[in-house]
Amino acid sequence: MKFKIGLAIISLHFFGNTQNPLFIPDTLSGNTIQLTIQEGQKQFFSGAATLTYGINGEFLAPTLILNRGQQVSLNVSNTLSDSTTIHWHGMHVAPENDGGPHTPILPNSNWNPQFEVMDWASTYWYHPHLHHKTNQHVQKGIAGMIIVRDSFEEAISLPRTYGIDDIPVIIQTKAFDSNNQIIVETALDSMVMINGTINAYADLPAQIVRLRLLNGSSERIYNLGLSNGSDFTLIGTDGGLLEASVTLNRLKLAPGERAEILVNLVGLNGQTLYLKSFGSELPNGIYGAAQPGMGAGQSIPNYNLNPLNGNDFNLLQVNVVGTTAEPVLNVPSNLVTHNPWQEQNAAQTRTVTFSPVNMGPTAINGPFVFDMMPFDMMMINHTIQLNDIEIWTLQNNTPIAHPFHIHDVPFYILDINGIAPPPELAGRKDVVLVPGGMGTVRFITRFEDFSNEMVPYMYHCHMLTHEDGGMMGQFIVSDPNSSITNHSLDAFTIYPNPTFDQLILQTSQNVEKVEIINQIGKIVLSIHQPKNNSISLVNVNPGSYFIRVTLDNQNKLTRKLVLE
Numbered sequence: 215m216k217f218k219i220g221l222a223i224i225s226l227h228f229f230g231n232t233q234n235p236l237f238i239p240d241t242l243s244g245n246t247i248q249l250t251i252q253e254g255q256k257q258f259f260s261g262a263a264t265l266t267y268g269i270n271g272e273f274l275a276p277t278l279i280l281n282r283g284q285q286v287s288l289n290v291s292n293t294l295s296d297s298t299t300i301h302w303h304g305m306h307v308a309p310e311n312d313g314g315p316h317t318p319i320l321p322n323s324n325w326n327p328q329f330e331v332m333d334w335a336s337t338y339w340y341h342p343h344l345h346h347k348t349n350q351h352v353q354k355g356i357a358g359m360i361i362v363r364d365s366f367e368e369a370i371s372l373p374r375t376y377g378i379d380d381i382p383v384i385i386q387t388k389a390f391d392s393n394n395q396i397i398v399e400t401a402l403d404s405m406v407m408i409n410g411t412i413n414a415y416a417d418l419p420a421q422i423v424r425l426r427l428l429n430g431s432s433e434r435i436y437n438l439g440l441s442n443g444s445d446f447t448l449i450g451t452d453g454g455l456l457e458a459s460v461t462l463n464r465l466k467l468a469p470g471e472r473a474e475i476l477v478n479l480v481g482l483n484g485q486t487l488y489l490k491s492f493g494s495e496l497p498n499g500i501y502g503a504a505q506p507g508m509g510a511g512q513s514i515p516n517y518n519l520n521p522l523n524g525n526d527f528n529l530l531q532v533n534v535v536g537t538t539a540e541p542v543l544n545v546p547s548n549l550v551t552h553n554p555w556q557e558q559n560a561a562q563t564r565t566v567t568f569s570p571v572n573m574g575p576t577a578i579n580g581p582f583v584f585d586m587m588p589f590d591m592m593m594i595n596h597t598i599q600l601n602d603i604e605i606w607t608l609q610n611n612t613p614i615a616h617p618f619h620i621h622d623v624p625f626y627i628l629d630i631n632g633i634a635p636p637p638e639l640a641g642r643k644d645v646v647l648v649p650g651g652m653g654t655v656r657f658i659t660r661f662e663d664f665s666n667e668m669v670p671y672m673y674h675c676h677m678l679t680h681e682d683g684g685m686m687g688q689f690i691v692s693d694p695n696s697s698i699t700n701h702s703l704d705a706f707t708i709y710p711n712p713t714f715d716q717l718i719l720q721t722s723q724n725v726e727k728v729e730i731i732n733q734i735g736k737i738v739l740s741i742h743q744p745k746n747n748s749i750s751l752v753n754v755n756p757g758s759y760f761i762r763v764t765l766d767n768q769n770k771l772t773r774k775l776v777l778e
């Protein structure tokens with residue numbers, strides 16, 4: 215059966231080669247933005263229409279154009295029959311505005327995050343993040359680009375006319391069944407789509423053109439280059455412009471990553487070239503290479519049937535046409551100033567170890583976990599002090615490379631397998647591809663501006679099947695001025711935990727209030743100045759909770775509590 219689906223896809227891939235004009239998503243900007251998540255249908259092929267999801271349309275989502283420093287209010291209406299969330303990938307927002315799995319938008323309801331745009335000018339994106347459903351919701355079509363502008367970017371002579379010389383390029387591959395419906399979980403993702411367009415072409419002017427590349431695919435890594443062999447110029451990565459332009463011939467782009475490149479089309483009027491992925495050059499151990507695992511004999515079911523794996527293929531046909539009125543004709547060399555955090559100022563180091571759940575030749579099929587534990591909504595994996603600079607070591611003990619992503623803050627890569635990053639990876643990042651086979655990456659960041667004792671931020675593999683399969687963890691950013699610092703927590707004990715009907719608080723401090731809070735943040739029990747620091751839980755149902763203790767000095771602490 216699976217084999218039959220594979221053949222159907224392969225035949226569509228070879229027969230459906232008429233070129234279609236690249237779809238350019240509409241833009242939305244301003245202080246109030248309405249986003250309506252909806253079901254739709256799209257005629258990708260002859261025959262049955264494909265059932266899709268989209269925002270303000272049948273498929274994909276409008277491009278949001280925001281200015282650093284502006285206030286924005288996003289009203290997100292979910293008209294699906296399923297819950298979902300919307301996460302502003304790469305943006306520095308408070309955890310309650312971040313749209314992670316703890317902030318579901320129920321069917322027929324709204325979510326209205328409001329925040330100041332604090333990010334550097336760059337390309338970000340938004341997509342669902344409901345645990346176990348992220349891949350499904352993204353694959354069905356919910357994904358949009360966010361362009362942030364600022365005065366530093368504006369001061370540089372760069373192409374910035376959206377859809378004309380500044381082009382959104384959302385790269386995705388999908389699989390379709392013989393009834394033209396999207397298959398969510400399969401290695402047969404052989405249909406390439408740019409902004410939802412199959413076999414896309416764009417007429418671009420004979421001048422410097424900016425491509426905002428976003429890998430919105432579930433799993434695939436692209437090895438980008440131009441069919442005419444020309445170099446291109448990288449000007450920005452995930453979280454901002456680089457310090458200086460970097461001339462490249464190839465660029466790897468993993469799921470979740472963004473890159474802004476300048477392509478020099480000066481003098482090419484009338485010519486046709488292609489943005490391609492040179493998959494044949496990807497080293498083994500990367501999803502998209504001839505072998506997804508580092509060693510032979512490790513493969514993913516159906517992986518070898520997919521004509522994209524280990525091969526070169528076109529992403530976007532570019533037909534070069536006449537120039538625009540005020541063309542950009544030169545590539546700027548100096549861009550913006552960076553002040554990366556210094557290793558000697560790090561207050562904390564942490565290690566996240568990636569491992570397969572199953573050992574042996576099937577290890578590559580996943581699931582994969584961090585620190586030997588699958589993601590647990592009720593487990594806070596790390597508590598970080600607000601304003602701390604931290605160094606994280608990512609240790610990949612699996613046979614395949616994983617794109618690691620962290621919410622809240624951009625980071626700078628310190629080294630990859632012990633070697634300082636090449637210039638194309640030296641800018642602000644929020645996704646990094648961690649090499650397989652005992653590969654390591656170290657990065658440095660600072661957890662500034664936002665703390666919340668109740669709502670965590672996520673870190674995860676951005677291969678969406680891996681994320682949904684549990685390759686995710688969460689952290690709380692805690693403000694030492696509003697809660698007890700970590701070391702003084704050691705003198706505070708709550709036992710037993712798990713418990714049945716009674717809890718004892720062991721502390722020398724005076725307890726002002728104890729609250730038991732359920733998974734959606736509702737207080738189910740609140741007790742003032744408990745006698746003998748003993749709490750009866752006879753009226754609370756079994757389940758997972760948080761216990762929040764407020765001391766008489768107004769310090770608060772929160773812990774996970776399990777009732778049996």
Ligand code: C2O
Nearest residue numbers: 301303470619672
């Ligand atoms: Cu783009 Cu947590 O995700």
Ligand code: CU
Nearest residue numbers: 302303304621
């Ligand atoms: Cu994110």
Ligand code: CU
Nearest residue numbers: 616675677680
């Ligand atoms: Cu992964």
